[in-house]
Amino acid sequence: MVKVRFAPSPTGYLHIGGARTALVNYLYAQKTGGKFVLRIEDTDENRSTKDMTAAILEGLEWLKIQWDEGPFFQSERKELHQECALKLLERGFAYRCFCSKEEIEERKKRLENPAEWKYDKNCRAISKEESDKRAATEKFVIRCKIPEGKIEWNDFVKGKISFNSSEIEDFVVLRSDGSPTYNLSVVADDYSLGITHILRGEDHISNTPKQLAIYKGLGIEPPLFGHLPLILGKDRKKLSKRHGTTSVIAFKKEGILSLALFNFLASLGTNIDEEKCLSREEIARRFEIEKIKKSSSVFDYDKLLFLNGKLISEMDLNELKEELKNFWEFQEFPDDKALAVTRTRSRTLIELSKNLIPFIKEDFEYDESSLSKIDKEKTSKYFGQFIFHLEKISEWIQDKIEQELRGFAEEKGLKAKDLIHPSRLFLVGKGESPSIFDLFYAMGKEKSLRRLKRGLNFIKSGGKDV
RNA sequence: GGCCCGUUCGUUCAGCGGUUAGGACGCCGGCCUCUCACGCCGGUAACACGGGUUCGAGUCCCGUACGGGCUACCA
Incomplete structure (x- = not known):
């Protein structure tokens, strides 16, 4: 059975990009009758907050992107991750590295082009005996041993993707304080949760060979990967959580309907109708993962407004009233007749409510x-x-x-x-x-x-x- | 810089070897009309470039250019 997941890190609000990734996972699970798991990647002590976790859940709930399992919290699964690191070590697919940050910095600086630095595998040569001995007194990290050759996979969005192992460094899987690193946690969690397909943003492509190396080191079958093109801003740059205006909840506050955003996001990179809003069920029915475009698309607010306006004029009147209540600040509520004549000229709930004010005030x-x-x-x-x-x-x-x-x-x-x-x-x-x-x-x-x-x-x- | 990914109207989605290259948003014009919208009708506008392969290429291959992503003991 298909099992997918959305794994945001709670370092900001749920933004358009994240929502899109979540949506694609959700739709794929719906389409295939699989399960959709939510996992919060809150292992970054400094940047993750409870508030942001709540904000992400709020965004998902508002969009009605429902998860079947979770939310799981990565921070609560540290032991599992550490076990995996140890297992890697035992199996000879990882090794202790005693190089200090300073030493590495030093060696890096000596390079003619420090930007090309990759860990020099200095500690790979240390024998098991010596490593065990030094481990008792010295600080160390555990690094994954990248095997020789090529690491490739058949990405079900992008097709075949291939990396030369020499391009990938022996990356840290366990920090000197014993905490697991992102790539390790992800693999450990995805495996233990039984994830079959990983659908994530293409900004993760370069993580994939590392994760594949971990799967191999652990001796377990990796899931299938699909990397989604990113959603870009008007400047054609990655739309990120740093752009406050892209937060899902901000759209809600601007009077955008959840279903309109849902449709808009679903239409990006897919051949799903973009001329009118479809029900969530219909979208899931039409969704075809194989047809997701390989290239990224620009977020077009005008199109969203169009969809939203269309929905406002055509949706069920009672539902519209429910939605309007969140934007209505007067005691008396406008009647159906007032709604009927104003809805077709309102593209957001805020506009609608403005158009209705004279009926009451x-x-x-x-x-x-x-x-x-x-x-x-x-x-x-x-x-x-x-x-x-x-x-x-x-x-x-x-x-x-x-x-x-x-x-x-x-x-x-x-x-x-x-x-x-x-x-x-x-x-x-x-x-x-x-x-x-x-x-x-x-x-x-x-x-x-x-x-x-x-x-x-x-x-x-x-x-x-x- | 290195590695990876991508490239059809301004934006978005079609097209999957032979099309007048289509739809939508936006924009422009018209109709409707009491205004603004809605709606309807019409218009604008694209295959990045160069080589191949082929009888024939937007569609396949290779370069170039351009764009994006990644390049942490962050996730």
């Missing part, structure tokens, strides 16, 4: 430029009568309102616009809104007339609210 301000555009003279002269006409309407629906408005305009020799524009400004405080008749209808007779009267007073008093 009475004392909004009038937009300066829209205010300057209306004819104050005509408005003062005719609006009182216009309001009077509206008041007479018994059945408050679009057709009747329109009939009345146009009729009144004609009667007074006005253009419909002369009534529509001020009405719009008085109803929502700005120059843009749904169709005026829809707006009147959605707002209801009572509220509409109250706003109209307030507006008229405002104009008559020369710009003072009364």
Whole structure:
């Protein structure tokens, strides 16, 4: 059975790149009926925090990327990792290295090009007896012995990838303080958890030969590897957790819907529909790991907004209401009619809620430029009568309102616009809104007339609210 | 610098030896119209370059250029 994992290190919020990796793993597990494991790689004492762990879980939960097992914490599995290091040592695939950091630094500096430094295998030659003896009194690290030849694997995203062993140094698997190093922990955990496929960012490609060496040293079968192209920012640089604006939770706060982000992430590098939002189930059904692109893609916020806007206009109304609640700060909640006329012109929940405010809040301000555009003279002269006409309407629906408005305009020799524009400004405080008749209808007779009267007073008093 | 990976419109996804190189976002224009959106219609725009292989190459191979990743007793 397929078993995959997402193994973030809690040194920052869940960002877009991590979420994408998690998503691909999740989708692959869903598609194959396998299991998806969550493991927190919190072995970096200094940088890992509980808060960040919680933040990552929050991000995953919000996106509804559900894991089947875990979260496991790498920091709680140190003994296992150490056992593996010892086993490597016993089997002769690792050795103690007594070189101090200073000594290494010294030798490195002597190189014509220190950047090309790789551990010089100085301690590989030390005999077992001597090593055991020195171990009692000296500090040491354990290094993995990289075998001669080539290390290669058939990456199921990238195809065949090959490294020359000479390019890989005998890296540290166990530090001088006895703590395991990343590559060792990963292998030990992936193996003990029974991970069958490792799907991770391509920034891990260079770790793979090292991990393969450990698998070999341990005498165990390695899983299959697939390296996903990275998601790049507009500058075509790796999108990283250092870019605060890429945090998943930040998108939530910006009024992006979880399903929209889910769709957007799923569409990157895959042939999954990007014209409209699909359900999570449908995405999993369509997901094909073999079709993931080899090249990286740029994060396009406009596309996300498009998807989000589309979802807002088309999703189930009750669900939309639930989502909106997180962004709504007034006691009274807008009704279905108000939602119906504003949703198609809102790309985020924040926009939606802004568009809805005039339906609830009475004392909004009038937009300066829209205010300057209306004819104050005509408005003062005719609006009182216009309001009077509206008041007479018994059945408050679009057709009747329109009939009345146009009729009144004609009667007074006005253009419909002369009534529509001020009405719009008085109803929502700005120059843009749904169709005026829809707006009147959605707002209801009572509220509409109250706003109209307030507006008229405002104009008559020369710009003072009364 | 070294090693690894990549390269189709500005962005994104198709195309998997023979296509007028297609869709979407964005942008531009039009329709609708009371505004802004939505929607609909139309337009703009790409196979990085050079060699091969082949009757024929965006599709296969090799270089070059460019881009990215990694290069810790971090994960």
